[in-house]
Amino acid sequence: MNSPLKRVAVACFLMFGLLMANVTYLGAVKAEDLRTDSRNVRSFYARYSVDRGWITSDNGKVVLAKSVDTGDTKFRFDRKYPEGKAFAHVVGYFAPESSSGIEGAEGRYLDGSHPDLVVRRAIDLISGKPHKGANVDLTLNAKAQKVAYKDLANTGKRGAVVALDPKTGAVLTMVSVPSYDPNPLAVANKDSVNKAYNKLDADKTNKPLLNRAIGLTYAPGSTFKTVTSAAFLMDDRSRDVNTMVNAPDALPLPGTNISLPNYHGESCGGRATLLAAYTISCNTPFADVAMEMGYDKLKEQAEKFGVGTPLSIPLSVTKSDIGKDDGKAALAMTAIGQRDNQMTPLQMAMVAAGIANRGTVMKPYLVNKITGPDGGEIDTTSPEEMSEAVTPEVAAQLTTMMINVVRNGTGRAAALPNTTVAGKTGTAETAPGKPSHAWFISFAPAEDPKVAVAVFVESGSAGNDATGGAIAAPIAHDVMQAVLGQ
Amino acid sequence: MTAKRRGAQLAMLAFAVVVVMCAYAGVGLGIDGQIPAGMLTYGLGLGALMLAAYLVLAKWAPWADPLLLPLVTLVNGIGLVMIYRIEQAGQPGASATTQLMWTALGVVMFSATLIVLKDHRALQRLTYTAGFAGLALLLLPLLPFVGKEINGARIWVGIGPFSIQPSEFAKITLVVFFAGYLVAKRDVLALAGRRLLFIDLPRARDLGPVLITWAVSLGVLVMQKDLGSSLLLFGAFIAMLYIATQRTSWVLIGALLFVGGAVLAGQIFSHVELRFNIWLHADDPALFEGSSFQLMQGLFAIGSGGILGTGLGQGHPNPIPLSFSDFIFTATGEELGLTGLMALLMVYALIVERGLRTSLAARDPFSKLLAGGLSFILAWQVFIIVGGVTRLIPLTGLVTPFMSAGGSALLANWMLIALLVRMSDAARKPPPQAIQDEGLTQVMQR
Numbered sequence: 001m002n003s004p005l006k007r008v009a010v011a012c013f014l015m016f017g018l019l020m021a022n023v024t025y026l027g028a029v030k031a032e033d034l035r036t037d038s039r040n041v042r043s044f045y046a047r048y049s050v051d052r053g054w055i056t057s058d059n060g061k062v063v064l065a066k067s068v069d070t071g072d073t074k075f076r077f078d079r080k081y082p083e084g085k086a087f088a089h090v091v092g093y094f095a096p097e098s099s100s101g102i103e104g105a106e107g108r109y110l111d112g113s114h115p116d117l118v119v120r121r122a123i124d125l126i127s128g129k130p131h132k133g134a135n136v137d138l139t140l141n142a143k144a145q146k147v148a149y150k151d152l153a154n155t156g157k158r159g160a161v162v163a164l165d166p167k168t169g170a171v172l173t174m175v176s177v178p179s180y181d182p183n184p185l186a187v188a189n190k191d192s193v194n195k196a197y198n199k200l201d202a203d204k205t206n207k208p209l210l211n212r213a214i215g216l217t218y219a220p221g222s223t224f225k226t227v228t229s230a231a232f233l234m235d236d237r238s239r240d241v242n243t244m245v246n247a248p249d250a251l252p253l254p255g256t257n258i259s260l261p262n263y264h265g266e267s268c269g270g271r272a273t274l275l276a277a278y279t280i281s282c283n284t285p286f287a288d289v290a291m292e293m294g295y296d297k298l299k300e301q302a303e304k305f306g307v308g309t310p311l312s313i314p315l316s317v318t319k320s321d322i323g324k325d326d327g328k329a330a331l332a333m334t335a336i337g338q339r340d341n342q343m344t345p346l347q348m349a350m351v352a353a354g355i356a357n358r359g360t361v362m363k364p365y366l367v368n369k370i371t372g373p374d375g376g377e378i379d380t381t382s383p384e385e386m387s388e389a390v391t392p393e394v395a396a397q398l399t400t401m402m403i404n405v406v407r408n409g410t411g412r413a414a415a416l417p418n419t420t421v422a423g424k425t426g427t428a429e430t431a432p433g434k435p436s437h438a439w440f441i442s443f444a445p446a447e448d449p450k451v452a453v454a455v456f457v458e459s460g461s462a463g464n465d466a467t468g469g470a471i472a473a474p475i476a477h478d479v480m481q482a483v484l485g486q
Numbered sequence: 487m488t489a490k491r492r493g494a495q496l497a498m499l500a501f502a503v504v505v506v507m508c509a510y511a512g513v514g515l516g517i518d519g520q521i522p523a524g525m526l527t528y529g530l531g532l533g534a535l536m537l538a539a540y541l542v543l544a545k546w547a548p549w550a551d552p553l554l555l556p557l558v559t560l561v562n563g564i565g566l567v568m569i570y571r572i573e574q575a576g577q578p579g580a581s582a583t584t585q586l587m588w589t590a591l592g593v594v595m596f597s598a599t600l601i602v603l604k605d606h607r608a609l610q611r612l613t614y615t616a617g618f619a620g621l622a623l624l625l626l627p628l629l630p631f632v633g634k635e636i637n638g639a640r641i642w643v644g645i646g647p648f649s650i651q652p653s654e655f656a657k658i659t660l661v662v663f664f665a666g667y668l669v670a671k672r673d674v675l676a677l678a679g680r681r682l683l684f685i686d687l688p689r690a691r692d693l694g695p696v697l698i699t700w701a702v703s704l705g706v707l708v709m710q711k712d713l714g715s716s717l718l719l720f721g722a723f724i725a726m727l728y729i730a731t732q733r734t735s736w737v738l739i740g741a742l743l744f745v746g747g748a749v750l751a752g753q754i755f756s757h758v759e760l761r762f763n764i765w766l767h768a769d770d771p772a773l774f775e776g777s778s779f780q781l782m783q784g785l786f787a788i789g790s791g792g793i794l795g796t797g798l799g800q801g802h803p804n805p806i807p808l809s810f811s812d813f814i815f816t817a818t819g820e821e822l823g824l825t826g827l828m829a830l831l832m833v834y835a836l837i838v839e840r841g842l843r844t845s846l847a848a849r850d851p852f853s854k855l856l857a858g859g860l861s862f863i864l865a866w867q868v869f870i871i872v873g874g875v876t877r878l879i880p881l882t883g884l885v886t887p888f889m890s891a892g893g894s895a896l897l898a899n900w901m902l903i904a905l906l907v908r909m910s911d912a913a914r915k916p917p918p919q920a921i922q923d924e925g926l927t928q929v930m931q932r
Binding site for chain 1: 518575576725728729730731732774782785786787788789790791792793800801802804805819823824827828831834835838839842845846851854855858861862865866868869872873876877878
């Protein structure tokens with residue numbers, strides 16, 4: 001009977017072989033498909049089974065996002081945002097099917113799936129501990145961030161504030177108002193999250209989900225005269241703040257039958273120094289010098305400040321653009337920050353920061369460092385130079401001009417006691433009959449800059465005759481004060 | 487001369503208990519970072535049980551195969567850990583305490599079988615009794631009052647608060663019957679009838695037993711809607727028929743009969759047809775909404791486990807229906823991964839290999855057939871249920887031996903192992919030595 005028995009044994013091992021081959025097919029070949037199948041609820045649970053890393057600012061002192069262990073078997077870790085609205089656009093939210101802000105951009109560190117964390121992941125696997133992600137510390141200055149948010153939100157304004165450390169490019173403040181509470185978007189319930197999201201998304205006037213600081217571009221108005229001035233000074237090194245420029249009351253625009261007036265039809269006296277024209281923000285001198293230099297030089301100068309460079313900080317930044325080369329009349333408008341000249345608030349903060357940092361623009365960044373679950377450092381961002389926008393000499397000239405704006409010109413509301421502030425106002429027309437955007441860019445202390453700010457207040461949210469000097473400058477004042485610790 | 491290898495067996499048994507203890511601790515660490523409170527009681531309990539089984543084996547079957555008990559302990563223990571883990575996940579119906587109690591009773595059954603049954607050949611005398619007992623057990627759930635239908639299959643008998651699945655015991659008594667019957671009739675059955683193509687067909691009048699078994703299997707299928715047991719019994723019978731007669735024709739006839747019967751049943755009974763549809767089109771969204779949901783959840787679990795698994799206590803057994811019984815293999819796959827499943831299949835394969843080795847070493851035809859049949863039915867059962875939940879073959883409900891929650895199956899399978907242990911003891915025991923001093927017989931011995 002042994003020979004049929006041996007054949008039966010072979011049959012048995014064939015059966016086990018088939019089982020093993022099939023299990024291997026499922027567990028190794030087809031595993032990825034099965035794991036990610038939309039009907040597999042585990043991918044949904046899995047989002048909540050990781051002890052996601054925390055998001056903090058001020059070297060870990062302020063908690064912006066944290067995971068709370070609920071002990072629930074399906075949705076174990078709850079995501080909470082203790083600082084809520086003021087930080088919402090930067091921190092983002094961790095929703096059942098998506099994530100935004102830093103939650104999205106640094107997601108692989110936060111959930112621990114980043115290749116840098118592979119060793120830690122293996123240790124967790126072996127020790128049987130729930131998987132823990134890395135913590136992300138942001139460069140934000142929580143105090144300044146809250147001040148900026150309060151200034152905008154408490155007065156019902158729409159707009160954005162960006163503050164940078166001019167020497168490193170670290171983002172100290174990034175606020176967009178109106179904001180939203182990220183907590184309802186981070187609950188482990190698709191239906192309720194979708195409902196909350198759709199409600200926010202449906203508000204087309206306020207657009208609370210939009211990060212105005214980097215998500216959309218706006219006409220920068222007179223703040224752009226800083227870039228035009230930079231191009232003018234760089235074009236011929238013999239020029240300085242005292243160089244005389246044409247300042248007619250109205251400048252006929254070639255090829256059209258209209259002429260460009262100064263703001264509110266004011267007079268700048270026919271001829272003026274660059275310093276005087278900049279201080280009281282005349283329009284005609286800047287339109288005139290730009291038409292003389294030509295489109296290419298202005299565009300090149302803007303590009304040196306970072307315009308058109310794709311940025312990820314690591315949030316992706318919408319590209320700013322001065323508009324197409326569309327003849328002299330168009331160039332005249334571009335030079336004073338109108339027409340198709342469209343900038344993000346971050347870009348204008350980079351202009352101020354570049355001048356503050358003796359002409360060198362630093363690459364802006366939001367992540368200070370990434371630390372492991374045990375506190376060990378994994379990665380620290382080192383500041384990176386992006387470009388030299390102007391020479392240190394030209395930067396000094398521009399600083400003189402900007403100081404004068406705050407001392408004697410349109411930006412007096414930004415002045416700080418015992419600190420020299422350099423700034424520039426902007427009041428950008430949006431459409432005929434519509435209120436203007438109010439802008440202010442500045443940095444302080446002018447001798448040794450610690451902070452550069454851009455404030456943008458959207459058209460119509462701050463009254464019909466909003467100006468950069470009256471509406472935006474006081475906000476910049478508060479933010480600089482907060483950063484400088486006064 | 488074969489060695490007893492008792493020391494090796496004890497070491498392996500201890501190792502199996504330690505592996506299970508570590509797995510148990512792993513579940514606690516995975517769920518809440520703590521070693522479960524009951525760890526010591528549980529560990530000592532399992533250790534004491536297995537030590538008792540070992541002592542019984544050492545006393546009453548000292549020559550037994552040293553691998554069988556440690557291997558079974560390991561699978562039984564991993565099953566316990568998985569049921570504990572699923573109970574922690576809050577799936578209703580999973581109870582590790584109940585399963586531990588049944589394991590204890592299983593060990594009692596194992597010991598009792600070894601103590602009472604000093605010589606397994608006694609079973610040969612009970613051939614027909616075993617046959618009738620098997621049939622009665624199979625038919626028991628059909629009786630009014632005692633029979634119960636659970637999850638669409640009428641294979642349960644209710645006694646007070648307990649539900650017993652008599653088909654698990656019928657499995658063993660019927661294998662005993664087949665072995666006894668085939669040993670008696672194998673010469674007749676092996677006689678060739680006409681030759682058709684390349685196959686020697688058996689004589690028509692010898693077809694009787696095959697047809698009767700076939701009819702009984704189909705009866706189980708039809709009346710109890712228990713496709714799994716039906717397939718299990720018929721497959722085991724055909725395998726034993728082949729071992730006894732060495733005729734491939736029996737296998738072919740059996741396979742044809744069964745496939746024919748299954749196709750016919752598929753035509754007549756909607757639930758059989760549905761099983762086939764689920765198997766072929768499990769991914770179909772229309773089927774997923776209703777009937778293939780269960781199967782797909784099991785596959786999702788294995789896929790999510792990947793190669794190394796999520797780790798014990800860190801998977802999600804709850805979406806898998808019946809994750810503590812029919813689908814325990816897939817729930818294990820999620821947490822222990824492909825690696826764990828391969829290890830489990832290896833352990834099952836080793837148990838079967840030890841059984842078949844016993845069969846090869848056995849000295850009489852009845853032992854050979856019985857050991858072969860029991861080993862085959864174990865392999866066949868693993869193939870049917872694991873193949874079913876992994877979509878290798880259509881899914882039919884069966885117990886995963888030693889792992890699924892359920893008392894009847896545990897008792898029956900421990901009894902099955904006791905029989906294999908008893909036979910391996912007989913097979914490995916050195917034959918009685920001739921007395922050297924008697925000169926005359928010495929010459930006869932060469």
